[in-house]
Amino acid sequence: MQTTLSPEARALPRAAEAERILRSCVHCGFCNATCPTYQLLGDELDGPRGRIYQIKQVLEGAPATIETQQHLDRCLSCRNCETTCPSGVDYHNLLDIGRAVLDQALPRPLGQRLLRTALRSLTANPSLFKALINSGSRLRPLLPHAVQDKLPRQLPQTKARPAPRHARRVLLLEGCVQPGLSPNTNAATARVLDRLGISVQPVSEAGCCGAVDYHLDAQHAGLQRARRNIDAWWPQLQQGCEAIVQTASGCGAFIKDYQQLLANDPAYAAKAQQVSALARDLVEVLRDEPVEQLQARSGQRLAFHCPCTLQHAQKLGGEVERLLERLGFNLTAVPDSHLCCGSAGTYSLTQPTLARQLRDDKLRALESGQPDVIATANIGCQTHLDGAGRTPVRHWIEVLEAALP
Incomplete structure (x- = not known):
């Protein structure tokens, strides 16, 4: 489409990028056919x-x-x-640019500012977040249902991880909320990789990937987190660690975008490019390994929920399903598997009504094959879907490990 940016817009750091993206859109409308909010609301503007x-x-x-x-x-x-767009419009980056302009021009109401600040502060402090989750789980009956939905059904438990002992080493992003909500996910990952001759090298200095800040009106803070993670990982990468593994697909999608987000930072552009190139979702690591030697055995019927950040952002749709089928798991069919569950980072907290509608639709699809358990690849989706209190929802690596002899 034709575009004539205003003088103020032309002064923006990402003006050229915005203009390029806008001009790539041919306004065909194919995107609306697969947009969850358009399907729910029927409004062109949504x-x-x-x-x-x-x-x-x-x-x-x-x-x-x-x-x-x-x-x-x-x-x-x-x-x-x-995924649907025939013109390859880079929509998510245009959305980030547009949101930043609007947030600069329109200060949010006090309630919204407090909620967003609280969400950013909590995710920045995994220890505090874990303590609040544990306290909330013990006081569950006294809490409002909206809060109960966000808590694990049981106090999360974890087992010990193996110490690094193999020549092959990878880094593992611990995440910000996952250690509190599902700490066994990363521990199970370390144990499964250890069986395959790969050790997880701990890096305590790395923290939140930066996505929460970046998508909640604090893009500068999000990029600062990205820089701190790069600094924390860099010495280990220089010493031969072969990948940076993520078990939360939302974090993985953001880390793979470091190279674009920091492309204009002379101090970090080259490092960001290398970090993004070495970022691997867990399924990208395991699919290339001889997983059959693990001899997994499971009689459960399993429905897999492929998060949007795995299938649309990282273009890894179907990979987890293929891996689990290689291992002999019985996967049920999931209608409309391309549609979002409504978690979307902090969306289930900032847009709870729409998020619940999307969750109910997704659970109907996932449960249509009467699975014993639902597996997913992102902690936000896991918590959001499991909060309905229906079919248990777990990370797929925990389901896999439970099936090992």
């Missing part, structure tokens, strides 16, 4: 095409409005539209 047009208007000088901000807020950033 679909990708409408949001692109609203961002275009603001960048061309139209006033920033609360209504436009709300339409952008309701986007899940699931990137399903990017």
Whole structure:
């Protein structure tokens, strides 16, 4: 589409990128066919095409409005539209640019600011978050149902990890909320990799990937977290660690974007490019290993929920399913598996009504094959789906490890 950015927009650091993305859109509307919020609300302005047009208007000088901000807020950033788009529109980066412009022009109401600040602060402190989760789990009956839905059904337990002992070594992103909500996920990962001759090298200095800050009005803080992680991982990468493994696909998608997000930072551009190149979702590691030697055995019926960040952002849709089938798992069919479950990072907290609707739709699809357990690859999806209190939801690596002799 034709675009004429305003003088103010042309002064933005990402002006050229925004103009390139806008001009790549041919306004065909194929994106709306797979947009979860458009399907729920039926409003053109709550679909990708409408949001692109609203961002275009603001960048061309139209006033920033609360209504436009709300339409952008309701986007899940699931990137399903990017998978569908025949023109290859880089929608999620345009959305980040548009949101930053609107957030600069329109200070949010006090309640929203407090919620977003609290979410960023909690994720920045895994120890505090874990303590709150443990306290909340013990006081569950006294808490509102909306809070109970966000807590694990049982106090999370974990077993010891093996000490590094193999020549092959990888780094593992511990994450910010996963140690509190599902600490056995990373521990199970270390144990399974150890069986395959790969050791997990601990790096305590690495923290949150930065995605929560970046997507909650604090892009600068998110990039600072990215830089700190690069600094923490760099010495181990120089000493031969072969990959940076993520068990949460949302974190993995963001780390793989470090190279683009820091492309204009002369001190970090080259390092960010190497870090992104070495970032691996766990399935990317295991699919290339002789996993058959693990001799997994399971009689459970399993439904796999493929998170949006795995299938649309990382383009790894179907990989976990193929790996589990190699190991003999009985997977049930999942209709509309491309649609978002409504978790979307902190979306289930900032847009709870829409998130619950999407969760209910997703659970109906996942449970249609009457599985014994639902597996997924992202802690946010796991917590959101399991919060309904229906079929148990676990990370797929825990399901795999439980099936090992």
